[in-house]
Amino acid sequence: TAGITQAPTSQILAAGRSMTLRCTQDMRHNAMYWYRQDLGLGLRLIHYSNTAGTTGKGEVPDGYSVSRANTDDFPLTLASAVPSQTSVYFCASSEGPQATQYFGPGTRLTVL
Amino acid sequence: GQNIDQPTEMTATEGAIVQINCTYQTSGFNGLFWYQQHAGEAPTFLSYNVLDGLEEKGRFSSFLSRSKGYSYLLLKELQMKDSASYLCAVRDSNYQLIWGAGTKLIIKP
Numbered sequence A: 001t002a003g004i005t006q007a008p009t010s011q012i013l014a015a016g017r018s019m020t021l022r023c024t025q026d027m028r029h030n031a032m033y034w035y036r037q038d039l040g041l042g043l044r045l046i047h048y049s050n051t052a053g054t055t056g057k058g059e060v061p062d063g064y065s066v067s068r069a070n071t072d073d074f075p076l077t078l079a080s081a082v083p084s085q086t087s088v089y090f091c092a093s094s095e096g097p098q099a100t101q102y103f104g105p106g107t108r109l110t111v112l
Numbered sequence B: 001g002q003n004i005d006q007p008t009e010m011t012a013t014e015g016a017i018v019q020i021n022c023t024y025q026t027s028g029f030n031g032l033f034w035y036q037q038h039a040g041e042a043p044t045f046l047s048y049n050v051l052d053g054l055e056e057k058g059r060f061s062s063f064l065s066r067s068k069g070y071s072y073l074l075l076k077e078l079q080m081k082d083s084a085s086y087l088c089a090v091r092d093s094n095y096q097l098i099w100g101a102g103t104k105l106i107i108k109p
Helices: none
Strands: A004-007 A010-013 A019-025 A031-037 A044-049 A064-066 A076-078 A087-094 A107-111 B003-005 B009-013 B018-025 B032-037 B044-049 B053-057 B060-065 B070-075 B084-091 B097-099 B103-108
Touching: A004 A087, A019 A031, A019 A087, A019 A107, A044 A064, B003 B084, B009 B018, B018 B032, B018 B084, B018 B103, B032 B060, B032 B070, B044 B053, B044 B060, B044 B070, B070 B084
Parallel strands: A010 A107, B009 B103
Antiparallel strands: A004 A019, A019 A076, A031 A044, A031 A087, A064 A076, A087 A107, B003 B018, B018 B070, B032 B044, B032 B084, B053 B060, B060 B070, B084 B097, B084 B103
């Protein structure tokens, strides 16, 4: 199985532009997560969804929005990108909020 | 505040044993995870501890002491492919994972 896929693999974006990072899982996991990973820092949770139709804010939600219209997809949108959003973004999923999380390959985003 | 501490970098020799420590202070505790992350790749799950003691899985073992807020990951018979970052994460009272910055392990021949 594919597990979790993310697109694009990498992107360079001009400041002020909008962008949607895509995440799809085929494991029928209920819970999904978006993290950002920056050098010298631990993974930081941006938004999460415990089940389709619900979302919640993580540690660093400002400037980001998510939706969870179905079980498989969990897109992350940057409405107006800023250089501080330059990072590697990982999507993850788990059977439930208390289960082990499994990660997608990541999207490397550079905002100039 | 919540805090996870791990050494930034460690070096070990192929075939040897290395112990990577993790100390934590979190609002509640619902388990501790270790993940491995090769450069440029996604984190992959290694182990999970929720009760005190040692969990062994092949060459890798993970230990937890909840009273001390302490865990370690023990890697035996090191191989070059074990060169990676090792991430410690604690699930807090809200069932969210709080992550350490990771320990970069360098294996020398």
